[in-house]
Amino acid sequence: MKILSAQQLAEADQSTIDKNQITSNDLMEHIAKLIFDRIHQRLQGSPVPIKIFCGIGKNGGDGLALSRHMIQHGYHVTTYVTNYSKKRAPEFLFHYDKIKEVTKDWPILLSSEKDFPELHPQDIIIDAIFGTGINRPIDGWMAQLVHYLNKTPAFKLAIDMPSGLYANNSQDIDSPIIQAQHTFSFETPKLSFFLPETGHYAGTFEVVPIGLDPEYMMKAEPLAQIISSDAAKSMYKPRKKFSHKGDFGHVLTMAGSKGKMGAAVLATGAAVNMGAGKVTAYIPEHANSILQSSIPEVMTISSKSKDYITDFDHDLKDITLCVGPGLSTGDDVKHAFAKALSQQTQPVVIDADGLNILSDNPEYWKMIPNNSILTPHDGELKQLIGRWKDDYDRIEKAKNLSIDKDVILVLKGAHTIIISGKNLYINDTGNPGMATAGSGDVLSGMIAGLLAQHYDSLTAAVFGVFIHGRAGDIASQTYAHEGLKASIISNFVGAAILDLFRPEPQQQPQQQ
Numbered sequence: 273m274k275i276l277s278a279q280q281l282a283e284a285d286q287s288t289i290d291k292n293q294i295t296s297n298d299l300m301e302h303i304a305k306l307i308f309d310r311i312h313q314r315l316q317g318s319p320v321p322i323k324i325f326c327g328i329g330k331n332g333g334d335g336l337a338l339s340r341h342m343i344q345h346g347y348h349v350t351t352y353v354t355n356y357s358k359k360r361a362p363e364f365l366f367h368y369d370k371i372k373e374v375t376k377d378w379p380i381l382l383s384s385e386k387d388f389p390e391l392h393p394q395d396i397i398i399d400a401i402f403g404t405g406i407n408r409p410i411d412g413w414m415a416q417l418v419h420y421l422n423k424t425p426a427f428k429l430a431i432d433m434p435s436g437l438y439a440n441n442s443q444d445i446d447s448p449i450i451q452a453q454h455t456f457s458f459e460t461p462k463l464s465f466f467l468p469e470t471g472h473y474a475g476t477f478e479v480v481p482i483g484l485d486p487e488y489m490m491k492a493e494p495l496a497q498i499i500s501s502d503a504a505k506s507m508y509k510p511r512k513k514f515s516h517k518g519d520f521g522h523v524l525t526m527a528g529s530k531g532k533m534g535a536a537v538l539a540t541g542a543a544v545n546m547g548a549g550k551v552t553a554y555i556p557e558h559a560n561s562i563l564q565s566s567i568p569e570v571m572t573i574s575s576k577s578k579d580y581i582t583d584f585d586h587d588l589k590d591i592t593l594c595v596g597p598g599l600s601t602g603d604d605v606k607h608a609f610a611k612a613l614s615q616q617t618q619p620v621v622i623d624a625d626g627l628n629i630l631s632d633n634p635e636y637w638k639m640i641p642n643n644s645i646l647t648p649h650d651g652e653l654k655q656l657i658g659r660w661k662d663d664y665d666r667i668e669k670a671k672n673l674s675i676d677k678d679v680i681l682v683l684k685g686a687h688t689i690i691i692s693g694k695n696l697y698i699n700d701t702g703n704p705g706m707a708t709a710g711s712g713d714v715l716s717g718m719i720a721g722l723l724a725q726h727y728d729s730l731t732a733a734v735f736g737v738f739i740h741g742r743a744g745d746i747a748s749q750t751y752a753h754e755g756l757k758a759s760i761i762s763n764f765v766g767a768a769i770l771d772l773f774r775p776e777p778q779q780q781p782q783q784q
């Protein structure tokens with residue numbers, strides 16, 4: 273699914289209006305009905321007090337049209353208008369006027385703090401103050417209103433966006449922003465919903481398809497794409513009946529050091545679980561029995577040194593290298609790392625200490641084959657690209673690195689972002705239980721397993737990240753977030769692949 277900018281969404285609105293020969297008011301009416309249906313389906317006519325706060329732009333128009341539908345269906349609605357300027361949008365005025373068709377109670381105008389209504393924990397607050405039109409921080413008494421609404425424990429539902437949040441631009445995150453529990457986002461989610469500094473403001477969010485011009489949507493160059501289950505399914509390569517292990521490649525994991533042999537076990541095991549035909553672990557000598565007894569499917573070769581990988585003298589032809597988990601960063605290790613890389617001509621996966629070595633020795637960059645995949649967490653990323661100002665700056669800097677070095681970056685996080693040049697892919701699988709030691713080692717082994725099976729680099733990164741998250745989601749249904757650990761995520765890779773082909777659950781019929 274594409275993520276578009278606020279400006280593109282406004283263009284898509286206009287294109288929809290033009291092509292369908294409807295008015296902006298008609299489109300708003302259509303959207304309000306869609307939103308009403310979703311709320312009505314949940315509330316089923318409950319007499320709960322509903323307080324709708326409307327701005328004076330089009331987001332406010334959405335709020336007013338929704339308010340009218342709710343009043344018409346007997347809900348206990350009070351409508352407030354934030355009367356902070358005379359510049360009211362025509363759509364706002366149209367729907368403001370229409371409210372009188374269903375009630376004698378004119379919306380209550382708020383013009384200062386003394387007008388703020390009393391709120392109760394059992395209220396439902398609907399935020400239709402600002403949407404994608406926000407272009408500066410909310411200030412004055414409107415800022416006090418946002419703080420006032422945020423203070424109440426009442427459930428807050430945002431229309432299109434939580435007011436104050438920018439859809440896709442840098443902003444001062446100390447400025448007032450509604451903290452919603454749930455957001456109905458029109459047509460696509462917004463980029464800010466997926467970023468660590470701002471994502472929480474939207475709460476859980478639900479994309480409401482509002483029927484925007486399909487031609488515009490198809491042609492629009494997205495800011496980013498969410499990896500959907502359908503997209504992941506289309507990436508999967510089914511196996512042919514007469515295939516043999518040679519068809520599925522050979523991964524060499526170069527990983528582990530004293531006290532961190534587990535990282536080697538996890539990355540290596542994940543390459544096996546992801547389906548690589550053969551997997552060899554290149555490890556410190558002392559890790560040999562650990563690897564052999566933990567994963568019988570794996571072959572091992574050991575470094576001359578007992579506790580560290582300090583040398584490299586192997587032929588890497590037709591082998592996919594996954595280097596870094598638990599490797600450590602000493603001088604000898606670093607030379608072994610460089611020697612392995614210097615032999616490689618096909619894409620490699622570099623993680624953890626491999627990335628640390630690379631940041632400390634930028635001269636190694638020239639040895640990295642094009643389309644290699646780097647999987648940094650934020651600490652490792654900071655060493656690679658320097659400090660960032662905010663989430664958008666982080667993405668820009670990472671894009672520049674990806675373009676400059678011709679590599680794919682996997683920025684790990686709650687929503688892992690895969691960056692390939694200027695293209696962004698955002699993952700929507702996974703859960704906080706996966707924030708656990710070794711989870712990243714598993715991911716790098718999985719991606720190497722896919723590369724070995726001839727997935728191209730971008731697909732290996734995108735599909736690997738999706739399956740990793742889905743494996744964690746399925747496993748968490750048995751182990752809870754707390755009980756999830758890296759080896760369990762790895763063991764659920766097969767379940768995550770099967771899940772791609774599970775029939776979609778039947779939609780519940782909509783209540784009228």
Ligand SMILES: NC(=O)C1=CN([C@@H]2O[C@H](COP(=O)(O)OP(=O)(O)OC[C@H]3O[C@@H](n4cnc5c(N)ncnc54)[C@H](O)[C@@H]3O)[C@@H](O)[C@H]2O)[C@@H](O)CC1
Nearest residue numbers: 285296329330331332402403404405406407408409410432
């Ligand atoms: N026909 C259309 O164009 C449609 C618009 N839609 C709605 O329209 C919204 C966007 O509407 P608008 O562009 O009118 O913008 P908003 O309703 O988000 O904001 C209203 C206006 O407030 C002003 N403003 C921005 N920041 C401010 C601040 N900090 N303090 C005070 N004033 C500020 C701006 O001039 C802005 O145009 C979407 O989020 C969506 O809810 C949807 O109904 C879809 C159809």
Ligand SMILES: [K+]
Nearest residue numbers: 399400402433
């Ligand atoms: K809003």
